[in-house]
Amino acid sequence: MRIAAAQTAPVWGDREATTHVVVDWIRRAADADVDLVAFGETFLSGYPFWISLTDGARFDASDQKEAYAHYLAGAVTIDGPELAAVADAAAETGVFVYLGVTERSPSGGTVYATLVAVDPTRGVVSAHRKLMPTHEERMAWGIGDGHGLRTHRVGEFIVSGLNCWENWVPVIRHTLYAQGTMLHVAVWPGAVRNTVDSTRFIALEGRCYVLSAGTLLRPDDIPSEFPLREEALARVDDLGYDGGSAVAGPDGRWVVEPVSGEERLVVADVDADTVRGERQNFDPAGHYFRADVFHVEVDRTRLDPVVFTEQA
Numbered sequence: 001m002r003i004a005a006a007q008t009a010p011v012w013g014d015r016e017a018t019t020h021v022v023v024d025w026i027r028r029a030a031d032a033d034v035d036l037v038a039f040g041e042t043f044l045s046g047y048p049f050w051i052s053l054t055d056g057a058r059f060d061a062s063d064q065k066e067a068y069a070h071y072l073a074g075a076v077t078i079d080g081p082e083l084a085a086v087a088d089a090a091a092e093t094g095v096f097v098y099l100g101v102t103e104r105s106p107s108g109g110t111v112y113a114t115l116v117a118v119d120p121t122r123g124v125v126s127a128h129r130k131l132m133p134t135h136e137e138r139m140a141w142g143i144g145d146g147h148g149l150r151t152h153r154v155g156e157f158i159v160s161g162l163n164c165w166e167n168w169v170p171v172i173r174h175t176l177y178a179q180g181t182m183l184h185v186a187v188w189p190g191a192v193r194n195t196v197d198s199t200r201f202i203a204l205e206g207r208c209y210v211l212s213a214g215t216l217l218r219p220d221d222i223p224s225e226f227p228l229r230e231e232a233l234a235r236v237d238d239l240g241y242d243g244g245s246a247v248a249g250p251d252g253r254w255v256v257e258p259v260s261g262e263e264r265l266v267v268a269d270v271d272a273d274t275v276r277g278e279r280q281n282f283d284p285a286g287h288y289f290r291a292d293v294f295h296v297e298v299d300r301t302r303l304d305p306v307v308f309t310e311q312a
Contacts, residue, residue, distance in 0.1 A: 003034065003209075012045065013045055025265075030094065038187060041115075048071060054067075054235075066227040091123075101116055112142050113144075114163075125150075126150045128163070131145070132166070134165045184203075191242055191243075194212075199248045203250055205284060211246075216263055243262065245259050245266040
C-alpha cells in the first residue's frame, strides 16, 4: 500500500476555501497512486495558534471573544457540506482519508479537535474527538469521548488514528493496538519537534507503521480579518509550524525522516508482511499482554449532553 501525508497549509479559518485545498490534495495523492492520505490536526479549518501568543486565558476579554467567534464560525459539522465534498473526492479517487477538523458541537458553541476517517465507499466511518486538549488548547476545544477509538480496514491493512499528544498516552495506544492496528496515523499541528521522537517510538512499541502528518502555517496564511492577527504575529517572527511529516517502520526505523518546511506529499510504500514479521517477537496487545493481570475497558459511547425519550 502507498501512504502519504499532505504537508501543506490551510486557508486558515475559512472552511470553504480549505475544503477546496483538501480536495485538491486528495486528487494529487490519487495521481501519485496513494491509497491513504492524511492531513494535520484541525487542518480544516485551522489550529488555534493565537491563544499562547495573546494571553488567551484572560477572563471575559473582548478581543479573545472576537477571536473565538471567528474560529467558531470557521468550524464544520460532520454532516455538513465540507465533509460531504471530502467524501465525494474520496469516492471519486478511491483514496482513504484521515482529516483533522474543527468540529462544531450540536449546541453551536463548542469546538472539538476531531480526526475524521473517510472511506471511499462508505464515507465518514469515524469521527474521533480529541480526548484531552493540551494545555492552552483547552481554551479553544472541548473534551472528547471514546466514540472514535476505532480501527478501519484499508486493503491488507488495519489502520487507526489519533490527534497530537493523545499519541503519547499509553492506554489510548493500547486500545488501538488491541484492535489490530498495522498502520497508525498520528496527526499534529505541524512541527518536527512533535514527530521526531514519537513517530519511531510508537512504531517500535506497536510493531506497526506510523504515518505522522503535520501542517504548515506561516504568517501569510493568517487572514487579515482575524481579530488578533497583528497582536499574535508581533510576538514571533515565525509561527513554528514547519510540518514535520514522517513515516517510521514497525522496527522503529525511519522510512521517511521528518520533513521540515516543504509543501509536498510525504509518500511511503508500506508492506503488511513486514508488520506481521515484526510481531513474531512482540505483540503488545497479544502474546505480550497479560490479560490475567490487567483489565482494560473502553466506553465508546458518544457522550451527548442530552438524551431525549419520547412516546410514539
